[in-house]
Amino acid sequence: MMRRLLSVWHARNLEFLRDRGTLLFTVLLPLSLIVGMGFIFGGPPRPLFKVGVLGGAAAAHADTFLRTRYVQFLSVASAADGLREVRRQRIDLLFAPGRPPRYWVNTDSPKGYIAEKLLLAADPHARRLPVSGKAVPYLDWLFPGILAMNLMFSCLFGVGYVVLRYRQSGFLKRLHATPLSPFEFLSAQVLSRLSIIVLITTVLYVAVGAMIHFHSAGSIALLLLITVLGALSMIALGLTIAARFASEELVNGLLNLLTWPMMLLSGVWFSLAGAPRWVQWVADALPLTQLLHAAREVMLYGAGIGAIAPNLIYLAAVTLVFLAFGAWSFKWRI
């Protein structure tokens, strides 16, 4: 029995070790995740409070308060932007240096209360300007992220893997022998996945929304538009991966290489407000970030189409780029 077991064990090990793609991703993926997360969230102890500072770089001011440890000071472009963030409790305080310095604090925010105490200890003459506004419950904040993540996985793997399977099995070769053009084939894949994912997202939105008593602050029609554009960009991205390659390991690896950073950097689980600037730039380039930002603005804060237009334009643009590349590089057969 042992001989037979060893025989199969040895053959299986050879099979695994010689499958370079799988081996590489088995080692590289966790390694890159640890290194990446270390870069993003490692370093010195994380600040306990976030304070927006009006009027340019925080470091340029000589205020004692701005030298407080374990407080992250973020430059805020305008008072309106800063106040919006205080009301949403995304920053704990908005501080305007000067003589006397002024600050806006959300009277509904527990962290704002503590940050105010720290400020007054450093600068007792600072002028208080109270505002109010409820923080978004974490579940409500997470809800658009979960919907968007589900959309991403369904579109990328649903399209990428299916086209790959069609190519490997020879089904694409058979279609090639018909009057069907690559554009018609790809369009059919896009429309099929799009209709399925819009339906699934709608069902999830209604069902989970009812469970957690969630009501969108903004327009449902606008949410539908965001869903359609977001899904299109993800499907198009999946098609660029599946358009040419015939190796399951390679496609699997590439899809993982796309989905993991998007899952971690797009703000599905947590805000990246405290991450290094370059991480935020990378995150902003990901379609999921744009989709999620637009969805949260509409669902949580009732934003109109004007406020999320840059996100929508970005999603439409990457969709066109990915689709054009996918159609150009498409191969019917192995």
Added chain:
Amino acid sequence: MSAPILEVRDLLKQYPGVTAVNGISFSVPPGICFGLLGPNGAGKTTTIEIMEGILAPTGGEVRYRGEPLGARFREEAGILFQATALQNFLTVRQSLAMFRGLYQRGRDIDELLKLCSLEALAGRDNRKLSGGQLQRLLLAIALVNDPQVLFLDEPTTGLDPQARRNFWSLIRSIKAQRKTIILTTHYMEEAEILCDEIAIVDRGRIIAQGAPGALLRQHFAEVLLELPRADFPSAARSLPLQLIDTEERIEITTDDLDATLRTLIAADVPLRNLRIRPANLEDLFLELTGRELRA
């Protein structure tokens, strides 16, 4: 003679270090079954795939009804590949309907189901079909646009003898409708039964072409005698006969059967297991392409 429906001119297909097709030319008149025969790696599948328009040649061209392959050809050609997988979770009828939707004109689905003996399987999942049933479905798909020319690339490979004969009778009924059929096969019996004309391809070239009967008459004036190797005494090997020594038997070709039989009897060769038969396509194939297994 009617104008050819397909013309293949100076076809050339090269891959790095390999010339798969090396200057093949032939034409196919409408309404016949044309067979492309050849050993593995001879270039027949490459040739048929170029003819189907799914593989670009390095040189030469294929013309359909006098024109380069184009939209009309794709509408009027039916194709059955060596191996084709279909979409999962679709029934036989749904698979046919999907392909029917790709063509402007074609046959009624029920008519196809009947033609290919698939009526009882119309609601069955593709994945639950036997080899013979799947091949009948793939043939039905190839016929979905009521094609003028039908390409069959080794259509009965892997089928049991019963399923193969059933498939042949289907092809014969399609032939009876005056459809042009291009067939590649490893089974010489299949080519002999179905083909009106054959071309034997080897190392990327046509080495013989014509009607099977005419080719046999051209290459074999003789009959073949077969004896089990064990029945053939080694002393008899020196007899003045044309012998071919295979692993299992001794084959003797002769144009004077009576004289050959007298020679064998005189040499005390036991004849109880003697088989006498005329040469067939398999003999022609082996004669032209050799008996050695190629790497």
